[in-house]
Amino acid sequence: MNRPVRIANCSGFYGDRISAAREMLDGPIDVLTGDYLAELTMLILWKARRKDDSLGYATTFLRQMQDVLGTCLERGVKVVANAGGLNPGGLAAKLTELAPSAKVAYLTGDDLAPAIKDLQAEGHEFTNLDTGVPLAQAGLPVVTANAYLGGWGIAAALQAGADIVICGRVTDASLVTGPAAWWHGWARDDWDALAGAVAAGHVIECGPQATGGNYSFTGEITDRRSPGFPIAEVAADGSSVITKHDGTGGLVSVGTVTAQLLYEIGPPAYLNPDVIAHFDAIRLEQAGPDRVTLTGTRGSPPTDTLKVALNMLGGYRNTMTMVITGLDVEAKAEHATRLLLDRLGGARQYEDVDVRLLRFDRPDAPVNELATAHLRVTVKDQDERKVGRAFSDAITELALSGYAGFHTTTPPVGASAYGIYWPALVPRRVITEQVHLPDGSTMAVRHRTDDPPGPAVPDPSPQPAGPDPEQLTGPLVAVPLGRLCGARSGDKGGNANVGLWAVSPAAYAWLRQHLTGGRFRELLTEAAGLEVDRYELPNLLALNFVVHGLLAPGVSATTRPDPQAKGLGEYLRSRIVTVPADLPR
Numbered sequence: 001m002n003r004p005v006r007i008a009n010c011s012g013f014y015g016d017r018i019s020a021a022r023e024m025l026d027g028p029i030d031v032l033t034g035d036y037l038a039e040l041t042m043l044i045l046w047k048a049r050r051k052d053d054s055l056g057y058a059t060t061f062l063r064q065m066q067d068v069l070g071t072c073l074e075r076g077v078k079v080v081a082n083a084g085g086l087n088p089g090g091l092a093a094k095l096t097e098l099a100p101s102a103k104v105a106y107l108t109g110d111d112l113a114p115a116i117k118d119l120q121a122e123g124h125e126f127t128n129l130d131t132g133v134p135l136a137q138a139g140l141p142v143v144t145a146n147a148y149l150g151g152w153g154i155a156a157a158l159q160a161g162a163d164i165v166i167c168g169r170v171t172d173a174s175l176v177t178g179p180a181a182w183w184h185g186w187a188r189d190d191w192d193a194l195a196g197a198v199a200a201g202h203v204i205e206c207g208p209q210a211t212g213g214n215y216s217f218t219g220e221i222t223d224r225r226s227p228g229f230p231i232a233e234v235a236a237d238g239s240s241v242i243t244k245h246d247g248t249g250g251l252v253s254v255g256t257v258t259a260q261l262l263y264e265i266g267p268p269a270y271l272n273p274d275v276i277a278h279f280d281a282i283r284l285e286q287a288g289p290d291r292v293t294l295t296g297t298r299g300s301p302p303t304d305t306l307k308v309a310l311n312m313l314g315g316y317r318n319t320m321t322m323v324i325t326g327l328d329v330e331a332k333a334e335h336a337t338r339l340l341l342d343r344l345g346g347a348r349q350y351e352d353v354d355v356r357l358l359r360f361d362r363p364d365a366p367v368n369e370l371a372t373a374h375l376r377v378t379v380k381d382q383d384e385r386k387v388g389r390a391f392s393d394a395i396t397e398l399a400l401s402g403y404a405g406f407h408t409t410t411p412p413v414g415a416s417a418y419g420i421y422w423p424a425l426v427p428r429r430v431i432t433e434q435v436h437l438p439d440g441s442t443m444a445v446r447h448r449t450d451d452p453p454g455p456a457v458p459d460p461s462p463q464p465a466g467p468d469p470e471q472l473t474g475p476l477v478a479v480p481l482g483r484l485c486g487a488r489s490g491d492k493g494g495n496a497n498v499g500l501w502a503v504s505p506a507a508y509a510w511l512r513q514h515l516t517g518g519r520f521r522e523l524l525t526e527a528a529g530l531e532v533d534r535y536e537l538p539n540l541l542a543l544n545f546v547v548h549g550l551l552a553p554g555v556s557a558t559t560r561p562d563p564q565a566k567g568l569g570e571y572l573r574s575r576i577v578t579v580p581a582d583l584p585r
Helices: 020-024 039-051 059-075 088-098 113-121 152-159 174-184 191-204 254-261 329-344 389-396 505-514 517-523 568-574
Strands: 005-009 031-034 078-081 104-108 142-147 164-166 230-234 240-244 269-271 276-278 283-288 291-295 298-300 305-325 352-359 372-381 416-427 434-436 442-444 476-480 485-492 495-502 532-537 542-547 576-580
Touching (some): 005 020, 039 416, 078 174, 088 164, 191 291, 191 298, 254 291, 329 352, 505 576, 517 532
Parallel strands (some): 005 031
Antiparallel strands (some): 104 434, 283 291, 434 442, 495 542
């Protein structure tokens, strides 16, 4: 087909806006996609399936389809989603019950949990990509292990006539690369086209984060209604237009698209199963109201390995928060901690005890709430009973015997299981991906393991760098970093990334010269002893920082109050830096 394919997103995570699927059918689209999986979600789905073996998929997707599937079938809109989670076959069966005339296909092959011991016996060590430790040394039970698959299984299912394709753990961008490759008839070595689709998929995968959600510059958004979900119009050469339906809230601008391109990435060479997409070659341009063109993405052949996300059952955890008000906050916190630990038999009774005093108080506060601090206590242990009500009840028992003004933010709560995230690699050849077609047959998805080296990807021509900051004259002024740049941050397993994009070429020139890895650590004191990678994306006027170990050992297990580092970028924007007074900002 010659025209671009209009691929819409209706979910950025498990729990996103239920009405989004219906809203996306209010305008013309060809494919409706939804992203429901994250590393933490796989653990949530495992817990659900442990209680009921028929579950293990994103139930919210099924609710969405109950609302819109008939309309999709009438209009010929294809549906592609990774909502299958740990049980794509089970979800496919539910959809067939819902619409017996629908042609439902599903993919398998990503779930390696049943084969882990056999693969280890064959010599695959599943070495942790962050720590270098082999899986055998973890000493914890593996509950999920899923390889990240690409888009060719999706393309094959659509080519076979499927109306709906249910996936397990494919990469988020594969929800776009698969339909685009099917629509345009791409070959497996159309590297630049595939890379462009990966970039478009990365932009729309998190739903309204591309249309003004979680955006640093709120003042740019004049339509303050809930932002519409994004659409990628992917052309035959892989270039795309990012947009949204007319009449919906939010904003699609170079800034909102840049923010999402920087979300949860590492090096600019962005690895995917089908292609390596070179994000530092991307060019963005505002093509009209709520329309941004994404061009220039270069691609090169993928590696011969696939990433595997494993979750291990780490144990059980519980958190309670005590509120401290007024004077002598630190003394009250010390007194409460001592009383609590004495009552519990000491910190050594637990595998881990994390005590954090979070200061929100200020002197002579004008209202009660501004005179409070939080004493947040988290305990972890393999014994669920020790960290359950035995722990939270002990805190409640301090109500009349602790510090003056004692109260908690929640009543006593029970323990919850937490997982340890473990990223690793496996050779492609150990993965057997299959497409289960509506007629009951199966089709193997071929993996390319013998690709010749592709052409070298040249360094991109950068945007104008702006004036040399050292040549700017005038006095120095102290300003928040956020006056020079926007930010988008998130989790990468046990690591966190912060993407910063400058408001002008001059501001980028200053950031590029002055915001070194060392200066970044000074601004983010939590990173003082951690490894920090710094990457430049001059075409986006952006820098990307990856902080290793900040969230270790993963979102489910970290005791950091912001476990997914969602606020990290905005915190950095609030830090004060000294810049020339005449630096444009």
